[in-house]
Amino acid sequence: MSLSFGGVQAIDRLDIEIRPGQVHGLIGPNGSGKTTTLNVISGYYAPKRGVIRLNGAAMSGQGLHRRAHMRIARTFQTPRIVGSASVLENVMIGGTIDGKGTFVESLLSLPRHRRDEAMLRDTAMLALAAVGLERLALVRADRLQHSELRFTEIARALMLRPAFLLLDEPAAGLSAEEIGRLGTLIQAIAQSGTGVLVVEHHPDLIFDICHHVTVLNLGKILAAGAPAEIRADREVVNAYLGA
Amino acid sequence: MDTQATPLHASRTNALGAPSSLNAALPFLALLVVGIAFPLFGGGYWGVIATRACIYWVLASGLNLVVGFGGQIAIGWVALLTLGAYTTSVLVAGNVGPPLPPYLALAIAAVVGAVFGLIVGLPALRLRTFYFAITTLGFATIVTQVALAWQSVTGGGVGVAGPVFPHPFASQWGFYYFCFGLAAICTWMTLNVAASRFGRALTAIRDAEVAAEASGISKPGLLATVFLFSGAVAAVAGGLFASLQSYITPDAFTLDLSILFFIAILIGGRGSILGPLLGTILLTVLPEFAAPLVAWSTFLYAVLLLVIVSRSPAELPRSSISRTAARSRATARSFRGPTCSSRCLARPPASAP
Numbered sequence: 001m002s003l004s005f006g007g008v009q010a011i012d013r014l015d016i017e018i019r020p021g022q023v024h025g026l027i028g029p030n031g032s033g034k035t036t037t038l039n040v041i042s043g044y045y046a047p048k049r050g051v052i053r054l055n056g057a058a059m060s061g062q063g064l065h066r067r068a069h070m071r072i073a074r075t076f077q078t079p080r081i082v083g084s085a086s087v088l089e090n091v092m093i094g095g096t097i098d099g100k101g102t103f104v105e106s107l108l109s110l111p112r113h114r115r116d117e118a119m120l121r122d123t124a125m126l127a128l129a130a131v132g133l134e135r136l137a138l139v140r141a142d143r144l145q146h147s148e149l150r151f152t153e154i155a156r157a158l159m160l161r162p163a164f165l166l167l168d169e170p171a172a173g174l175s176a177e178e179i180g181r182l183g184t185l186i187q188a189i190a191q192s193g194t195g196v197l198v199v200e201h202h203p204d205l206i207f208d209i210c211h212h213v214t215v216l217n218l219g220k221i222l223a224a225g226a227p228a229e230i231r232a233d234r235e236v237v238n239a240y241l242g243a
Numbered sequence: 244m245d246t247q248a249t250p251l252h253a254s255r256t257n258a259l260g261a262p263s264s265l266n267a268a269l270p271f272l273a274l275l276v277v278g279i280a281f282p283l284f285g286g287g288y289w290g291v292i293a294t295r296a297c298i299y300w301v302l303a304s305g306l307n308l309v310v311g312f313g314g315q316i317a318i319g320w321v322a323l324l325t326l327g328a329y330t331t332s333v334l335v336a337g338n339v340g341p342p343l344p345p346y347l348a349l350a351i352a353a354v355v356g357a358v359f360g361l362i363v364g365l366p367a368l369r370l371r372t373f374y375f376a377i378t379t380l381g382f383a384t385i386v387t388q389v390a391l392a393w394q395s396v397t398g399g400g401v402g403v404a405g406p407v408f409p410h411p412f413a414s415q416w417g418f419y420y421f422c423f424g425l426a427a428i429c430t431w432m433t434l435n436v437a438a439s440r441f442g443r444a445l446t447a448i449r450d451a452e453v454a455a456e457a458s459g460i461s462k463p464g465l466l467a468t469v470f471l472f473s474g475a476v477a478a479v480a481g482g483l484f485a486s487l488q489s490y491i492t493p494d495a496f497t498l499d500l501s502i503l504f505f506i507a508i509l510i511g512g513r514g515s516i517l518g519p520l521l522g523t524i525l526l527t528v529l530p531e532f533a534a535p536l537v538a539w540s541t542f543l544y545a546v547l548l549l550v551i552v553s554r555s556p557a558e559l560p561r562s563s564i565s566r567t568a569a570r571s572r573a574t575a576r577s578f579r580g581p582t583c584s585s586r587c588l589a590r591p592p593a594s595a596p
Contacts (some may be wrong), residue, residue, distance in 0.1 A: 065457075081450075096458055107436055107472070113439060117439065
């Protein structure tokens, strides 16, 4: 199973592969193309050259919302949440495509609509329990703290039962203790078979949890390999870690 | 969850609590009772006003999904009221083909309304906010002009007689109950949608479009569905409106009416069913209490709009909640220990109460 692509303007001849059940870290200084890479994979931009493959089949040229049907989920650098809805409702949004009933069935509250709602509610409570927010399920989302919003987004992404999960700077704005909790959570998600791509500034988190790390600089791969190798790589240390 | 934050979470959950479904249903049940008992205390003219409020709500309930939930600024929705009124009246009068029974005509109007709701709504997929609003206004103008010019069918400026629904809905109170029943059904249906994955997906498109797309929600598909529904109920409202007026001319469908629907939803608050319902009743009844102010109605609408826009629609109904939130945030600050450093300060500013 591979997810690879190469050659976009902001990112040049980049080749990465995310494997199921593994955590793949993508680090690099500002403007090195980390988020761009993530946006290409999640379908916001089409690559100029090169392809993105899922299980060997190319998936470029397909619309943004099709990615969810391929079980590719993502979170955002700034959490995108419906503030006026409850945390539970926000998480349930993540499972929208798994509902079976039609609009008319919902209008008339027919059995399939009721089953959908019960199923989404149960799954969302499980997802919230997984990220440790089940106690806040009924709180309005705009009353959450920043870190809680980040975990809510992860819970929403988990609603897709993702084959691949793309996290865009999940540790930004979190305290050291919260980052620890995030790391444990990401590892647990990977152990369940999901391939995780973490775009991050935070080298500690990356080196702690990743099976594989790719370092970007100016849109090119500076180094790639196991965390231990990367940490020892002189070039990386000079360009990025700075110590 | 860390122990430090536990008391905070507990207090927040309690402060807001889970509104039990009974509490949420209570205002609707009260309105239902008042609506059913209305003929006992209101006579004659008040009956007309109550019927009008029901008809307006049939339209506004559908429009609420578009404006209040989907966040699409559809101002010219009177066009679909006009369309429904003329379709029903013309089919019943037999201006095209043989005269049809009123219920069949109303059903056909609903289908026509659904199709045109979709046509008016389609620009929303390409145009944002005010650009879309202007296209709906343009459509409203076109419909009125067609009604004026197509004399052989619509009677032009002279107009056409509205349909009369047969017994038991022919009498004043009979017709009132007919409209009230439809309004109640519309309330129930939109409440169902609001609590469904479609309602949540609409609010996601409104407030977090990229997240909606990343969750696999297809904006074109969802909006098209909602425009179909909204167009259908608006046209049904039109048929009822024509019957209530007993005679319709193009100048019965003014832009003021369109703005009334829109403002009723905005006053009620986005993402609510009860709010816009009360807003519709208020705006239908208010002119009756303030008859001398009718000449000022446009001015009053403008002032209302300015107040709403300057305070942001989402903020209106929850000022009290934000105040509680601010208080609990203050508590939160005292709970958080030294782990919260400059990062917490960098958090985006909370919405001011």
